[in-house]
Amino acid sequence: AQSVTQLDSHVSVSEGTPVLLRCNYSSSYSPSLFWYVQHPNKGLQLLLKYTSAATLVKGINGFEAEFKKSETSFHLTKPSAHMSDAAEYFCVVSPHSGGSNYKLTFGKGTLLTVNP
Amino acid sequence: GAGVSQSPSNKVTEKGKDVELRCDPISGHTALYWYRQSxxxxxxxxxxFQGNSAPDKSGLPSDRFSAERTGGSVSTLTIQRTQQEDSAVYLCASSLEAGGGYEQYFGPGTRLTVT
Structure with missing residues (x-):
């Protein structure tokens, strides 16, 4: 079984300040972890993924996330927020291997607001 | 290249009617997935789906929901006798192969409203 908890449903930051979106996971298997972003009326876009290689993962648009097994966390960060970062962000887990390794389990999402 | 496309983008239907939602995956992607966002x-x-077969239908909420995929490409999700609780955005995704290492590419979704 696997699950994801996004600790904040809404995060508000000022443009140019750091972003931190928090995610904790639970998985019976060694997990693959992802962050997806959804802009209004747009499809989901993959920001970055962890699949058992380097624990610090760099993604698109300056985002990165660190896999911490001891804390079962995969928090998403960005040093400096841009107005275009305003969107909903989903933390996602799937088993890295095994019969259900295609099945994505999504968190409830964190809405990021960026203030000018 | 073309991404995953879905049609219609919006669908309003009356309770009790059947609806069909279509997904065109990225060409060459063997795996296809349907998700619901409510x-x-x-x-x-x-x-x-892997090819035309559906090894995992475990997420379908009731027997009113069915899906098929033909030619290893287009997929149709059918909801019979729609209910108000079926109102949601239905998302389709495809990946080159199935598995945790393969990115799932999502379409823009079909917003279904049951009145």
Whole structure:
């Protein structure tokens, strides 16, 4: 079984300040972890993924996330927020291997607001 | 290149009617997935296709829901006798192969409203 908890449903930051979106996971298997972003009326876009290689993962648009097994966390960060970062962000887990390794389990999402 | 496309983008239907939602995956992608995004439940897995076969239908919420995939390409999700609780955004995704290392590419979704 696997699950994801996004600790904040809404995060508000000022443009140019750091972003931190928090995610904790639970998985019976060694997990693959992802962050997806959804802009209004747009499809989901993959920001970055962890699949058992380097624990610090760099993604698109300056985002990165660190896999911490001891804390079962995969928090998403960005040093400096841009107005275009305003969107909903989903933390996602799937088993890295095994019969259900295609099945994505999504968190409830964190809405990021960026203030000018 | 072309991404995953879905049609229609919006569908309003009366309770009790049947609806069909279409997904065109990225060419060459063998795996196809349907998800549902609703306010109360978030994003939920519905069904997975490998080629034309559906090894995992575990997420379909009731027997009113069915899906098929033909020619290893286009997929149709059918909801019979729609209910108001079926109102949601239905998302389709495809990946080159199935598995945790392969990115799932999502379409823009079909917003279904049952009145």
């Amino acid at each position: 306010l109360g439940q978030g994003l939920e897995f519905l069904i997975y």
